[in-house]
Amino acid sequence: MTTKLPPNFVVVNHPLIQHKLTLMRDKNTPSAVFRQLLREISLLLGYEVLRDLPMSTRSIETPLTQMDAPILEGKKVVFVSILRAGNGLLDGLIDLVPSARIGHIGLYRDPVTLQPVEYYFKVPSDIADRRVVLVDPMLATGNSVAAAIQRVKDCGVKDIKLVTLLAAPEGIARLAKAHPDVQVFTAAVDSHLNDHGYIVPGLGDAGDRMFGTK
Numbered sequence: 001m002t003t004k005l006p007p008n009f010v011v012v013n014h015p016l017i018q019h020k021l022t023l024m025r026d027k028n029t030p031s032a033v034f035r036q037l038l039r040e041i042s043l044l045l046g047y048e049v050l051r052d053l054p055m056s057t058r059s060i061e062t063p064l065t066q067m068d069a070p071i072l073e074g075k076k077v078v079f080v081s082i083l084r085a086g087n088g089l090l091d092g093l094i095d096l097v098p099s100a101r102i103g104h105i106g107l108y109r110d111p112v113t114l115q116p117v118e119y120y121f122k123v124p125s126d127i128a129d130r131r132v133v134l135v136d137p138m139l140a141t142g143n144s145v146a147a148a149i150q151r152v153k154d155c156g157v158k159d160i161k162l163v164t165l166l167a168a169p170e171g172i173a174r175l176a177k178a179h180p181d182v183q184v185f186t187a188a189v190d191s192h193l194n195d196h197g198y199i200v201p202g203l204g205d206a207g208d209r210m211f212g213t214k
């Protein structure tokens with residue numbers, strides 16, 4: 001099935017990402033390798049999602065001369081991880097922007113209704129003045145991510161982007177309807193969700209694969 005992507009979706013189709021993603025999908029890939037691959041992909045996705053960060057210049061002296069050199073401007077970004085699988089994308093992004101603030105949103109999917117239930121929410125107090133990059137590797141039904149985005153919007157945040165690894169057509173449609181203003185970066189768009197809400201072909205439960213909990 002080919003999914004026509006809404007304008008707020010970007011598939012980052014880089015060969016390095018696609019190669020690493022294939023290794024992650026393989027059910028025989030051990031947890032330690034899975035985590036490392038996710039971290040590497042997060043660096044590559046982060047490069048794209050932060051491409052339009054505002055810049056200014058700073059006057060510096062090189063060993064040879066003075067120059068007005070480009071530098072990141074203004075308030076730093078906030079990376080907000082949707083627990084628990086979001087943490088797998090977090091470390092690489094923090095490597096890219098070490099001074100970023102970090103938030104966490106704990107949501108679990110009710111196994112019967114597949115609806116999100118919040119159990120934890122902690123973000124910087126000045127989050128409204130910052131760019132928020134939400135991270136969750138699996139955009140499945142889109143219910144949890146849509147709820148997390150709404151939670152952040154309710155804090156007054158205007159500039160929100162989402163980084164995900166795999167997206168299902170169902171989640172894409174859900175976000176396009178609920179949050180068309182949020183730009184989404186994903187490494188791949190898969191075929192569909194199965195009856196248990198898993199992405200097919202997917203990679204299984206990202207949290208379990210990452211933390212070896214199954």
Ligand code: URA
Pocket residue numbers: 085138140197198199200202203204205206207
């Ligand atoms: N969450 C996961 O970890 N995997 C899926 O396939 C869907 C949601």
